[in-house]
Amino acid sequence: MTIRVVMSGATGWVGKALIPAIVAEADLKLAGAVARGAAGWDAGSAIGAAPIGVEVRATLEEALKKAESDVVVDYTKPVAVKDHALTAVSNGRHVVIGTSGLGAADYAEIDAAARANGVGVIAAGNFSITATLMKRFALMAAKYVPDVEVIDYASAKKPDAPSGTARELAEALADIRGASTAKLQSEVSGVPETRGGAVGAAPGVQVHALRLPSYILSCEALFGLPDERLTIRHDAGSSAAPYVAGTLLAIRHVVNIKGLVRGLDSLID
Numbered sequence: 001m002t003i004r005v006v007m008s009g010a011t012g013w014v015g016k017a018l019i020p021a022i023v024a025e026a027d028l029k030l031a032g033a034v035a036r037g038a039a040g041w042d043a044g045s046a047i048g049a050a051p052i053g054v055e056v057r058a059t060l061e062e063a064l065k066k067a068e069s070d071v072v073v074d075y076t077k078p079v080a081v082k083d084h085a086l087t088a089v090s091n092g093r094h095v096v097i098g099t100s101g102l103g104a105a106d107y108a109e110i111d112a113a114a115r116a117n118g119v120g121v122i123a124a125g126n127f128s129i130t131a132t133l134m135k136r137f138a139l140m141a142a143k144y145v146p147d148v149e150v151i152d153y154a155s156a157k158k159p160d161a162p163s164g165t166a167r168e169l170a171e172a173l174a175d176i177r178g179a180s181t182a183k184l185q186s187e188v189s190g191v192p193e194t195r196g197g198a199v200g201a202a203p204g205v206q207v208h209a210l211r212l213p214s215y216i217l218s219c220e221a222l223f224g225l226p227d228e229r230l231t232i233r234h235d236a237g238s239s240a241a242p243y244v245a246g247t248l249l250a251i252r253h254v255v256n257i258k259g260l261v262r263g264l265d266s267l268i269d
């Protein structure tokens with residue numbers, strides 16, 4: 001079966017990497033492309049490649065009307081993604097959400113809409129396979145070592161903190177690890193904020209977000225026991241390549257599910 005894909009965010013950093021990857025796969029077909037600034041262009045030309053015979057549309061609604069499709073992949077902006085996801089599922093399309101910025105209440109709404117329409121949605125804060133492995137290994141370690149903190153490294157210009165990767169990791173760690181032996185932020189003197197922000201179910205996992213030139217995106221889980229330490233770290237480079245394989249995996253999986261699945265963890269086996 002060929003899976004027909006609409007790429008929402010076709011001209012973006014990730015969209016530019018995903019379009020050639022989708023076109024290259026025998027079981028996938030690029031059925032539509034969305035980006036306001038390139039509306040009317042051929043999707044290939046719009047990303048500086050050879051024409052591919054798919055016209056870029058200004059809105060997702062238009063792209064869904066113009067061609068039949070099975071899956072919408074969204075890598076746009078936090079302000080647009082929820083509307084795109086709900087538009088796609090209400091039109092009977094499965095959705096892969098790469099765009100950051102949605103919270104638990106948004107996901108609950110998207111899950112309910114997907115179930116009502118009998119389609120699947122897969123959303124992940126990080127579609128890199130090795131970042132997913134990093135999270136999995138950290139969650140394995142947390143079952144044995146409850147004292148864990150997260151360091152989130154990114155460029156000076158990154159607008160949000162913590163990163164989606166660090167936030168998802170800390171939330172998952174907070175759900176499964178035992179009681180930490182570290183003093184709570186409220187119990188330390190000095191400048192308590194330097195202990196980082198607590199993320200996830202109370203008391204949360206401390207996350208320390210560094211924002212400095214020269215970093216791209218790295219995330220580290222540090223586990224401590226008396227007289228020994230374990231570090232599990234992921235480093236992303238400067239291209240969007242790490243997110244392609246995981247997104248393709250999600251496209252192939254999402255057509256077989258109903259409702260929302262968050263994270264790549266359950267798919268990588």
Ligand SMILES: NC(=O)c1ccc[n+]([C@@H]2O[C@H](COP(=O)([O-])OP(=O)(O)OC[C@H]3O[C@@H](n4cnc5c(N)ncnc54)[C@H](OP(=O)(O)O)[C@@H]3O)[C@@H](O)[C@H]2O)c1
Nearest residue numbers: 009011012013014035036037075076080099100125126127
């Ligand atoms: N989950 C992951 O693994 C992962 C990895 C990397 C990035 N991300 C996230 O994915 C999102 C996109 O990242 P990026 O770096 O590719 O962004 P980007 O380079 O800014 O590209 C955004 C794309 O979306 C389009 N767009 C923006 N607003 C739109 C709207 N309202 N309607 C239709 N198209 C719209 C833009 O074109 P026009 O402006 O011309 O419309 C452009 O094609 C961000 O939230 C980022 O944090 C997630």
